Amino acid sequence: MKAGIQELLHDEVEEQFEQLKQKKRKRRRKFRRIRNLAVLVILAVGIFYFLSDYSKVKSLRVVGNRYYSDEQILEIAGLDYDSRFLLHPSFWIQHLLEKEDLIASAKINKNANGSITIEVKEKTLIGYLGENKQTLQVLDVNGDTLQLEKGMLGNRADLPYIHDFSKTELANLAAAFKKLKDESYIQMISEIMPHAESYDAHMVKLIMQDGNSVFVSYQGIALLTHYKDVLKPLEGNHVCLWIDEETKAIAKRACPSETAQGDEDGAQDGSEEEKSGEQSETENE
Secondary structure, rough: OHHHHHHHHHHHHHHHHHHHHHHHHHHHHHHHHHHHHHHHHHHHHHHHHOOHHHHHHOOEEEEOOOOOOOOHHHHHHOOOOOOOOHOOOHHHHHHHOOOOOEEEEEEEEEEEOOOOEEEEEEOOOOEEEEEEOOOEEEOOOOOOOOEEEEEHHHHHHHHEEEEOHHHHHHHHHHHHHHHHOHHHHHEEEEEEEEEEOOOOOEEEEEEOOOOOOOEEEEHHHHHHHHHHHHHHHOOOOOOEEEEEEEOEEEEEOOOOHHHHHHHHHHHHHHHHHHHHHHHHHHOEE
C-alpha cells in the first residue's frame, strides 16, 4: 500500500512539475512575442523618423567666423537643411572643421529641437607676405606661414602687406602681435615693414589705413590698442606717431622723410653760404 501511495505522490509531483514547465514555456513565448513586437515598433518608428522631415536639421548657425563665410563653414562640415540630425555627430563635425588651415578650434552645440550651432575660432593672421595667381602666403601670430587659396580669404584688403623682413624678424614680429589683445587693430594697418633708427636698428614701421605712419619697437606693438585715443586731438592725416614702450606714450614727431629733407635743405643752405663766402673773398682780392 505504501508503494501505491508513493507512486501516486510521484505522479502528482511530476504532473505539477510538467504544468510549471508549460507555464514557463508560455511565459517565454509571450515574452518573445512582446519583445519582437517592441523591436518591430521601434524599427517602424525609427524608419518613419528618418524618412520624415522630423529627422532633418531645423536650424544652422555659425558664429566666430571672419575669413570663412557661413556657407563655407557649413560646406566643410557637410551640413545643410536636408542633413539628418542624428547622422552628424558633434565629434565628426569638429574633426572636419579643425582640419582646415585657418581654423584653430571648433565647438559644436546640438539641441534636441534639431538646431546646430557651430562656434569656430579662426587663427589670427597678421598679414600676407606675397601672392601669385592661385595662392596667398600669410603669417599668423604663431609664426607659421600658410599657403592659402585666394578664394579662402574673402577680402585680402583686410590684411596688411608684410615685406622686407628676414625669417628671424618675422618670428619676432609674430611674437609681438601675439601679445596684442585686440586683433581688430590689425585691420587698421595697410603695410608693415622694418625700420632702423640710430638708437634702435630693429624697429617696425606701420602704415595705417588712415594714412598715418606708426614707428614702434617689437616690444611696443602691444600698445597699438591706444592708437585710437591719440587720433582725436590730431588734425589731418599722414602724421607720424612714435610709440615708446617704456613710458607707454604715443607722440607725434616729424616723419623720417621730413627730417631727412630738412637735413638735406640745411646742407644745401650751408653749401650755398660757403660758395657765397668764397665768391666774396675772390672779389675782394
